[in-house]
Amino acid sequence: MSQVLVTEDGSHTIFVPELNETYHSIHGAIQESTHVYIERGLHYLVQRDQVKCIRIFELGFGTGLNAFLSAKYATDNGLLVEFESIEAFPLDQEVLLHLNYPNQIASSNYNNFFQKIHEAPWDQNNVVSSNFNLIKKHTTIQGYHTSAKFDICFFDAFAPSKQAEMWEYPILEKIASLLSTKGIFVTYCAKGQLKRDLKALGFEVESLSGPPGKLQMVRATKI
Numbered sequence: 428m429s430q431v432l433v434t435e436d437g438s439h440t441i442f443v444p445e446l447n448e449t450y451h452s453i454h455g456a457i458q459e460s461t462h463v464y465i466e467r468g469l470h471y472l473v474q475r476d477q478v479k480c481i482r483i484f485e486l487g488f489g490t491g492l493n494a495f496l497s498a499k500y501a502t503d504n505g506l507l508v509e510f511e512s513i514e515a516f517p518l519d520q521e522v523l524l525h526l527n528y529p530n531q532i533a534s535s536n537y538n539n540f541f542q543k544i545h546e547a548p549w550d551q552n553n554v555v556s557s558n559f560n561l562i563k564k565h566t567t568i569q570g571y572h573t574s575a576k577f578d579i580c581f582f583d584a585f586a587p588s589k590q591a592e593m594w595e596y597p598i599l600e601k602i603a604s605l606l607s608t609k610g611i612f613v614t615y616c617a618k619g620q621l622k623r624d625l626k627a628l629g630f631e632v633e634s635l636s637g638p639p640g641k642l643q644m645v646r647a648t649k650i
Protein backbone atom coordinates (compact mmCIF):
# COMPACT_ATOMS: atom_id res chain seq x y z
CA MET A 428 0.00 0.00 0.00
CA SER A 429 1.66 3.26 -1.10
CA GLN A 430 2.10 6.14 1.36
CA VAL A 431 2.43 9.90 0.88
CA LEU A 432 5.65 11.47 2.27
CA VAL A 433 6.77 15.08 2.54
CA THR A 434 10.18 15.64 0.91
CA GLU A 435 12.76 18.22 2.01
CA ASP A 436 11.42 21.02 -0.21
CA GLY A 437 7.95 20.55 1.28
CA SER A 438 6.47 18.79 -1.76
CA HIS A 439 4.92 15.35 -1.54
CA THR A 440 6.11 12.07 -2.97
CA ILE A 441 4.83 8.51 -2.83
CA PHE A 442 6.63 5.74 -0.97
CA VAL A 443 6.18 2.15 -2.17
CA PRO A 444 6.96 -0.23 0.74
CA GLU A 445 7.16 -3.33 -1.52
CA LEU A 446 10.07 -1.74 -3.41
CA ASN A 447 11.36 0.36 -0.51
CA GLU A 448 11.42 3.18 -3.06
CA THR A 449 9.98 6.68 -3.49
CA TYR A 450 8.65 8.21 -6.72
CA HIS A 451 11.00 11.19 -6.34
CA SER A 452 14.09 12.26 -4.42
CA ILE A 453 13.44 12.63 -0.70
CA HIS A 454 15.58 15.80 -0.94
CA GLY A 455 12.76 17.50 -2.84
CA ALA A 456 10.30 16.15 -5.39
CA ILE A 457 9.50 19.44 -7.14
CA GLN A 458 13.16 20.45 -6.93
CA GLU A 459 14.27 17.22 -8.60
CA SER A 460 11.64 17.24 -11.37
CA THR A 461 12.31 20.89 -12.11
CA HIS A 462 16.08 20.42 -12.25
CA VAL A 463 16.22 17.20 -14.27
CA TYR A 464 13.24 17.30 -16.60
CA ILE A 465 12.27 20.96 -16.93
CA GLU A 466 15.56 22.87 -16.71
CA ARG A 467 18.02 20.32 -18.10
CA GLY A 468 15.48 18.80 -20.49
CA LEU A 469 12.61 20.90 -21.77
CA HIS A 470 14.16 24.33 -21.23
CA TYR A 471 17.47 23.21 -22.76
CA LEU A 472 15.67 21.95 -25.87
CA VAL A 473 13.59 25.12 -26.27
CA GLN A 474 16.73 27.26 -26.01
CA ARG A 475 18.73 25.05 -28.36
CA ASP A 476 16.14 24.81 -31.12
CA GLN A 477 14.16 28.03 -30.56
CA VAL A 478 10.96 26.11 -31.24
CA LYS A 479 7.41 26.79 -30.09
CA CYS A 480 5.98 23.30 -30.37
CA ILE A 481 7.45 20.33 -28.47
CA ARG A 482 6.42 16.67 -28.30
CA ILE A 483 7.34 15.05 -24.98
CA PHE A 484 7.27 11.33 -24.19
CA GLU A 485 7.38 10.31 -20.54
CA LEU A 486 8.04 6.87 -19.19
CA GLY A 487 6.24 6.61 -15.82
CA PHE A 488 3.38 9.08 -15.40
CA GLY A 489 3.18 8.36 -11.64
CA THR A 490 1.96 11.39 -9.72
CA GLY A 491 1.74 13.56 -12.84
CA LEU A 492 4.30 15.98 -11.40
CA ASN A 493 6.37 16.16 -14.60
CA ALA A 494 3.23 16.71 -16.66
CA PHE A 495 2.09 19.47 -14.29
CA LEU A 496 5.47 21.26 -14.37
CA SER A 497 5.56 20.95 -18.16
CA ALA A 498 2.08 22.47 -18.45
CA LYS A 499 3.25 25.36 -16.28
CA TYR A 500 6.42 25.81 -18.37
CA ALA A 501 4.39 25.76 -21.60
CA THR A 502 2.10 28.52 -20.28
CA ASP A 503 4.95 30.64 -18.94
CA ASN A 504 6.84 30.43 -22.23
CA GLY A 505 4.03 30.55 -24.77
CA LEU A 506 4.77 27.06 -26.11
CA LEU A 507 2.54 24.32 -27.39
CA VAL A 508 3.45 21.08 -25.63
CA GLU A 509 2.10 17.68 -26.71
CA PHE A 510 2.75 15.41 -23.73
CA GLU A 511 2.36 11.65 -24.01
CA SER A 512 2.97 9.63 -20.86
CA ILE A 513 2.68 5.94 -20.17
CA GLU A 514 1.92 4.27 -16.87
CA ALA A 515 1.64 0.57 -16.07
CA PHE A 516 0.16 0.99 -12.57
CA PRO A 517 -1.90 4.18 -12.19
CA LEU A 518 -2.20 5.52 -8.67
CA ASP A 519 -5.63 5.95 -7.04
CA GLN A 520 -7.42 9.19 -7.86
CA GLU A 521 -7.98 9.68 -4.13
CA VAL A 522 -4.21 9.78 -3.51
CA LEU A 523 -3.41 11.86 -6.60
CA LEU A 524 -5.84 14.67 -5.90
CA HIS A 525 -4.46 15.11 -2.36
CA LEU A 526 -0.88 15.69 -3.50
CA ASN A 527 0.24 19.21 -2.61
CA TYR A 528 1.88 20.20 -5.91
CA PRO A 529 -0.65 22.91 -6.85
CA ASN A 530 -0.23 24.56 -3.40
CA GLN A 531 3.54 24.46 -3.69
CA ILE A 532 3.45 26.26 -7.04
CA ALA A 533 1.95 29.44 -5.67
CA SER A 534 0.10 30.96 -8.59
CA SER A 535 -3.56 30.91 -9.43
CA ASN A 536 -2.62 30.71 -13.15
CA TYR A 537 -2.02 26.97 -12.86
CA ASN A 538 -4.59 26.13 -10.20
CA ASN A 539 -6.73 23.83 -12.23
CA PHE A 540 -3.98 22.19 -14.30
CA PHE A 541 -3.19 19.45 -11.79
CA GLN A 542 -6.82 18.49 -11.36
CA LYS A 543 -7.42 18.54 -15.11
CA ILE A 544 -4.35 16.36 -15.68
CA HIS A 545 -5.70 13.75 -13.27
CA GLU A 546 -9.31 13.95 -14.36
CA ALA A 547 -8.25 13.49 -18.01
CA PRO A 548 -9.42 10.07 -19.23
CA TRP A 549 -6.76 7.52 -20.14
CA ASP A 550 -5.92 6.62 -23.73
CA GLN A 551 -7.30 9.68 -25.46
CA ASN A 552 -6.16 13.19 -26.32
CA ASN A 553 -7.02 15.78 -23.63
CA VAL A 554 -6.78 19.56 -23.94
CA VAL A 555 -5.56 20.67 -20.50
CA SER A 556 -4.99 24.26 -21.62
CA SER A 557 -4.39 26.16 -24.85
CA ASN A 558 -0.67 25.39 -24.33
CA PHE A 559 -0.83 21.79 -23.21
CA ASN A 560 -2.30 18.62 -24.71
CA LEU A 561 -2.04 15.37 -22.80
CA ILE A 562 -2.34 11.70 -23.67
CA LYS A 563 -1.95 9.31 -20.73
CA LYS A 564 -1.61 5.74 -21.88
CA HIS A 565 -2.35 2.92 -19.47
CA THR A 566 0.29 0.48 -20.68
CA THR A 567 3.72 -0.89 -19.95
CA ILE A 568 6.68 0.29 -22.01
CA GLN A 569 7.01 -3.32 -23.16
CA GLY A 570 3.47 -3.26 -24.59
CA TYR A 571 3.58 0.30 -25.92
CA HIS A 572 3.41 0.88 -29.67
CA THR A 573 3.22 4.11 -31.59
CA SER A 574 4.22 5.56 -34.93
CA ALA A 575 4.75 8.97 -33.29
CA LYS A 576 8.17 10.56 -32.90
CA PHE A 577 9.08 12.74 -29.94
CA ASP A 578 11.52 15.62 -29.40
CA ILE A 579 12.35 14.61 -25.84
CA CYS A 580 11.94 11.66 -23.50
CA PHE A 581 11.56 12.10 -19.75
CA PHE A 582 12.89 8.73 -18.61
CA ASP A 583 11.49 8.45 -15.09
CA ALA A 584 11.50 4.76 -14.18
CA PHE A 585 12.21 3.49 -10.68
CA ALA A 586 15.93 3.22 -9.93
CA PRO A 587 17.99 0.45 -11.59
CA SER A 588 18.50 -1.16 -8.15
CA LYS A 589 14.69 -1.53 -7.83
CA GLN A 590 13.56 -2.23 -11.39
CA ALA A 591 16.62 -3.25 -13.36
CA GLU A 592 14.78 -4.35 -16.52
CA MET A 593 13.62 -0.80 -17.23
CA TRP A 594 17.24 0.28 -17.73
CA GLU A 595 18.32 -2.60 -19.93
CA TYR A 596 19.32 -2.29 -23.56
CA PRO A 597 16.05 -3.48 -25.20
CA ILE A 598 14.00 -0.79 -23.42
CA LEU A 599 16.59 1.90 -24.14
CA GLU A 600 16.61 0.80 -27.77
CA LYS A 601 12.84 1.19 -27.89
CA ILE A 602 13.09 4.67 -26.41
CA ALA A 603 15.76 5.59 -28.97
CA SER A 604 13.39 4.54 -31.74
CA LEU A 605 10.71 6.93 -30.40
CA LEU A 606 12.98 9.97 -30.66
CA SER A 607 13.49 12.14 -33.70
CA THR A 608 17.02 13.06 -34.83
CA LYS A 609 18.58 15.42 -32.28
CA GLY A 610 15.95 14.20 -29.80
CA ILE A 611 16.85 14.36 -26.12
CA PHE A 612 16.82 11.60 -23.50
CA VAL A 613 16.94 12.91 -19.96
CA THR A 614 16.96 11.13 -16.62
CA TYR A 615 17.97 11.51 -12.98
CA CYS A 616 20.18 8.41 -13.13
CA ALA A 617 23.87 8.53 -14.05
CA LYS A 618 24.97 4.89 -13.94
CA GLY A 619 27.96 3.93 -16.07
CA GLN A 620 26.11 1.09 -17.82
CA LEU A 621 23.30 3.47 -18.84
CA LYS A 622 25.82 5.87 -20.36
CA ARG A 623 27.61 3.06 -22.21
CA ASP A 624 24.34 1.70 -23.59
CA LEU A 625 23.18 5.14 -24.74
CA LYS A 626 26.52 5.66 -26.52
CA ALA A 627 26.16 2.25 -28.18
CA LEU A 628 22.71 3.33 -29.38
CA GLY A 629 24.20 6.37 -31.08
CA PHE A 630 23.58 9.03 -28.46
CA GLU A 631 25.97 11.78 -27.49
CA VAL A 632 25.96 11.51 -23.69
CA GLU A 633 26.47 14.31 -21.15
CA SER A 634 26.85 13.91 -17.39
CA LEU A 635 25.44 17.02 -15.75
CA SER A 636 25.26 18.11 -12.14
CA GLY A 637 22.27 16.54 -10.43
CA PRO A 638 19.57 17.99 -8.20
CA PRO A 639 20.23 18.41 -4.44
CA GLY A 640 21.38 15.10 -2.95
CA LYS A 641 22.53 13.70 -6.30
CA LEU A 642 25.95 14.26 -7.84
CA GLN A 643 25.08 13.65 -11.48
CA MET A 644 22.29 13.09 -13.97
CA VAL A 645 22.32 12.19 -17.66
CA ARG A 646 21.24 14.02 -20.79
CA ALA A 647 21.77 12.33 -24.13
CA THR A 648 21.20 13.57 -27.68
CA LYS A 649 20.29 11.22 -30.50
CA ILE A 650 22.63 11.82 -33.40
Ligand SMILES: C[S@@+](CC[C@H](N)C(=O)[O-])C[C@H]1O[C@@H](n2cnc3c(N)ncnc32)[C@H](O)[C@@H]1O
Pocket residue numbers: 449450451460486487488489490491492493494513514515516517566567568569583584585586
Ligand atom coordinates in the same frame (compact mmCIF):
# COMPACT_ATOMS: atom_id res chain seq x y z
C1 LIG B 1 9.79 7.00 -10.51
S1 LIG B 1 8.08 6.69 -10.76
C2 LIG B 1 7.52 7.95 -11.86
C3 LIG B 1 7.44 9.32 -11.31
C4 LIG B 1 6.58 10.20 -12.14
N1 LIG B 1 7.20 10.64 -13.38
C5 LIG B 1 6.11 11.35 -11.30
O1 LIG B 1 6.42 12.51 -11.60
O2 LIG B 1 5.43 11.07 -10.31
C6 LIG B 1 8.14 5.30 -11.92
C7 LIG B 1 6.80 4.99 -12.56
O3 LIG B 1 6.96 3.98 -13.55
C8 LIG B 1 5.82 3.13 -13.51
N2 LIG B 1 6.16 1.84 -14.14
C9 LIG B 1 6.70 0.75 -13.56
N3 LIG B 1 6.90 -0.23 -14.46
C10 LIG B 1 6.48 0.26 -15.67
C11 LIG B 1 6.45 -0.28 -16.98
N4 LIG B 1 6.88 -1.52 -17.24
N5 LIG B 1 5.96 0.50 -17.97
C12 LIG B 1 5.51 1.76 -17.70
N6 LIG B 1 5.53 2.32 -16.46
C13 LIG B 1 6.02 1.59 -15.46
C14 LIG B 1 5.54 3.04 -12.03
O4 LIG B 1 4.24 2.57 -11.78
C15 LIG B 1 5.77 4.46 -11.57
O5 LIG B 1 4.61 5.23 -11.66
